Amino acid sequence: MIDAREILVRCDALARESSDPNGIERVYLSPELAAVNRRAGEWMKEAGLTTWLDAAGNQRGRLEGREPGLPAVLLGSHLDTVPNAGRFDGILGVMLAIAVAERLRESAAELPFALEIAAFADEEGTRFGTALLGSRALAGTWDDAFWHLTDDNGTTLREAFVEFGLDPERIADASPKRGEIVAYLEAHIEQGPYLEEADLPLAVVSSIAGARRFALTLTGEAGHAGGVPFHRRHDALAGASEVVLAVEQLARSAGCVATVGRLQAFPGGVNVIPGRVEFSLDLRGETDAARDGVWLGIQAVASEVCDRRGLAFAVEETHNAPAVVADASLQDSIRAGIRTATGEQDPMVLFSKAGHDAMAVAELAPWAMLFIRNGHGGISHHPDETVTEADVAVALDAFEAAVRGLAASQTA
Ligand code: HGY
Ligand code: MN
Ligand code: MN
Secondary structure (H helix, E strand, C coil): CCCHHHHHHHHHHHHCCCCCCCCCCCCCCCHHHHHHHHHHHHHHHHCCCEEEECCCCCEEEEECCCCCCCCEEEEEEECCCCCCCCCCCCHHHHHHHHHHHHHHHCCHHHCCCEEEEEEECCCCCCCCCCCCHHHHHHHCCCCHHHHHCECCCCCEHHHHHHHHCCCHHHHHHHCCCCCCEEEEEEEEECCCCHHHHHCCCEEEEEEECEEEEEEEEEECECEECCCCCHHHCECHHHHHHHHHHHHHHHHHHCCCEEECCCEEEECCCCCEECCEEEEEEEEEECCHHHHHHHHHHHHHHHHHHHHHHCCEEEEEEEEEECCEECCHHHHHHHHHHHHHHHCCCCCEEEEECCCCCHHHHCCCCCEEEEEECCHHHHCCCCCCCCCCHHHHHHHHHHHHHHHHHHHHHHHC
């Protein structure tokens, strides 16, 4: 049977499927993603599932319940990564799902539901900027405007689909019919410090922050770094710098989080005043209202800076995922699983500021999540992501107990 050690061995094996020789990077519809889909599909088959690649490039698997064709409980997470990623963000959840399915295989004939797995192909949005593409296809919330998204090489999402061997016209086939998925459970490393601070291995997730992403452009006037006096300058980078500091200050004061992860000044000469700056904004809040209030504040600062400095301000929204609340009874299933596995009578409950595929799947089915302690202060989106074999072992026991508890509650 797959144990915690094997799960960690598999996470290490998938970490080697990377487009970056010096780190982990695996983006949507890439050869590296095809490689990990194949590996995960083989492991799903070994665990007793029938497998398929869905119309959006998600690797899928299914174990029938006590009779064929029953609605399914879906377990899942994602196999794509951010640049310079850790080995566990998403991947650990998929490996735990496969191990739980293997443990339930012997008693599948008593399950009141089928068990399905989704290894989502694009939770991060690294390649095309818009996140949750794989899980949105499954949830049936795909937007045809996505086809025109382009990556850094100018390849459109539609072209990338065809190159990957997928048919864009069949995208709707990725989404099960209403009622075919009755619940979604996801296990994921905590991308924060709270389990480590509390010295606990597991937590149940209460809700996930609503996220919006933007591509912002400030345009001024390039010029000679020596010849142009300050009062005549329209320096896009100096202006952008004022906006970036306001992003941090406004988000902090509203209890939200906001990050400028990418910024590029053009034309980029050391002796040229930047005429244009393009930068990203990732903005999240426990409520959409709080998040959107910060966005209004950022826009007000940007227009004041632009007026004062003679700059132009352009905005493109690249991602918008509303805050979602976990289903109360599924949270109880996860809580009961944690109690069974650890003896902890009052498991920790955490609000997730990190986004997850559950945000998209929430459109299709009720959901809940299990968090696993992540070492080094909970660092993530970083090679230092760390989980211990002991924590993975209790996570596997808790996740299995949660699914068994769900089955028992539906059989009673
Ligand atoms: O950005 C996030 O929160 C997630 O890891 N995609
Ligand atoms: Mn991530
Ligand atoms: Mn993730």
